[in-house]
Amino acid sequence: MPEVSKLKKPDVKLVLLGDMNVGKTSLLHRYTERKFKDTVSTVGGAFFLKQWGPYNISIWDTAGREQFHGLGSMYCRGAAAIILTYDVTNWQSLVELEERFLSLTDTANHDCIYAVVGNKADLTDLTAQLPQTSDLGDQTKSEESQVLSACPTPPASPVSISGVLLRKQVTHDDAVALYGRILRYKCLDEKSTLPAEKMCFETSAKTGYNVDSLFETLFDLLLPSILRKRNENQESPTVDLEDCRTSGGKRGKASCC
């Protein structure tokens, strides 16, 4: 394991932002480890290097707690993609994205792409209770985790007992509207950038619903910047020995994790 990870140079940077308890760590964990488990509140930020085919994508899983607010702009520096995460059962978590996290993205690349992601969709939508991907084997675990994941929702909403759905506080339209405001904040033209329908996701880290599609879509969109960056590096006189080695590896879709 250490031999594999060493010397790898990240091609692009992706950052997960969002209020605490929306499930940023769980989303990433679902994608990389194919599992959903009880996590503890992240301290500071955690850095991961994800191998996606021949490319290395660095992912920053940041803490949503206000305590670590000061570090946010450091994590976002030079980011090529930012996932703004909220909890579909918690309106405040969407509000926080705009109030607290949007300004952190000022240090990101000017061509950074943004995704607005509503997690915990399994709590409000029946469709999200079924995993979209076929390789999920831990349905047995969902019974116990149902209780776990149901609790970090605002006490105002009805408590979910297995099977009972929670009230959805944030609709897809709300997320689309936020996406529009983000583009305006970034002074980006809505027509020339990626459409909101493509960049607003509803996911469930618990069931795996839409999680792969979120990350894979983003990675696909990042491909041009990865290639551009690699080209820039190739133009430089430095010879990257690492290149010969990694180019041998075929792009096996997400099978490397």
Place this chain on the structure above:
Amino acid sequence: MCYQCCDWFKQHRPHLVEKRDSNGLNMEGAVDSDTSSITTEEPQTEAKPSSDQVTNTETDSISNTEDAATDNSQSDSGEFVVTMLAKAKLEEQGLGVKGRSSPLLEAGTQDMPAYMSHREEDVTAESWRQHRKHVFVLSEAGKPIYSRYGSEEALSSTMGVMMALVSFVQTSDNIIRSVYSDEHTVVFLQKGPLVLVCVSCTRQSEQQLRGELMYVYYQIISMLTQASISRIFEHKKNYDLRRLLAGSEKILDGLLNLVDSDPSFLLGAVHCLPLAASLRDSLSQILQKAITSNLVFSILIAKNQLLTIVQEKTVIEDARLEPADVHLLLNLIGASSAFQAGEIWTPICLPLFNPDCYFYAYISYLDPPECTVCLLLLSTDKEAFYAVAECKRKIEEAMTAQNSLSLIDKAQSYSVSQVGVSDLRHFMYKPFDVPDNYRQLSQFTSPEMEAPYSSEEEKTRLLDLYRYMHSRIHSTSRPLKLIYHVAEKETMLAWVTSKFELYTCFSPLVTKACAITAITKLLRWIKKEEDRLFIRYPPKYSTTPNPSKSSRSSKSDQQDSTDNGFLSLL
């Protein structure tokens, strides 16, 4: 909810001890430290009033709060408690209304990670009261910040009573330090704008309990810094600090569990993993070589024990790393280990080193997926993540080359049988005369707890005995050098000299002479094994080009605490 604090404090009333703190006078005399006879009666049940009664008491007392509050001399009987209660009730109302309408509180409530079962505990239940040790943290305005068991909201009136006690005693220029009853010791600690309260039914001394509250305070400081906490409360007296601490409850819970189960906290020393001196040296050298500018501490940990620690040169001359700071770091690692594959980068303050500035900690496991060997690198530069991560690659590479991981894997704590002294069941040894450098980190050594101390209950019982011995040795009124104590199931001997502090546990039938001989043998064994048991010569490196720019004095680091963004959110 209120009757509960009412009768709780009723139990404690007769022993209320106020100590004048301003001129350092310690009126210890009033305290009866002999708790050996624990009464089995349960005052809670008989004292529990019906809810009707409570309402009566409340309404009655609220009407005469004015008179009572001005009358400081009133210290007797139920009236005192009733007054306190009424006062608390008033305060709570005042705060509660304000709090509920403020968006801050709402945010706080929504953010509360409710999946922690003991946060949902019913605070009116008998089981809640029976916890060995409760710890509460509140702000000077009486706002709840943390409770070890039960949610802070549910406990706001109880905390109100605590605050009322604190301020009541304060009005006569005194500081409340503790309240004793037959079953409980209530210890108060005021630090800046925070009030920490411990309610314990263990036999621990007030001094020890206050020490534990200090750890809780330090842990909070390590997350927020002292400077920003005082600044926050200067701005807004009734700020809800939970907003900033939300999500950190597990870190505080973890700390309190460690404090209860790990004697390092009691001894104020760190426990390092026994390791052949040559291996420890080679690990230190690896750390010593992998440096980058502004790196100040490199720490290697295995199985939650220290392997080695390397410090920046100018830093080590400035100050040593205090054991308490190491404990906080170890606790942070333990609490953040859920997602172990990544590399963590987080600000952390080492309160005893400098309570007002942040370090930036890089935490990464070297042996995923087992995750037992952890590397911790501390830098003063917020932006240094990639440079520090590069140090980790170098360390990893060097350790692979030397096959260090498998060697570390073989290292383990030792059995008391290796000492070869019959009747000796367990011991804790903390030397004061660590060679070479008096600034060395305080350490102690101790074997595994084996039969008959393998069950959790028995472990706790042994630790309680050690705590009792420790409290006798370190008693403020009558400190002892040597104590031989025949307990029910074992014989304990504690001995403190200018060179070491030693606690031993023998089988019950050992004679005094036997115990003394055994200790002589034990000391000889430790002397022989010293190189393996302790970090003897902590190496140093130099990463700051300009010595005057050491992290301690650097102004730019101070800046960081203001830069962390809370103030803009006020």
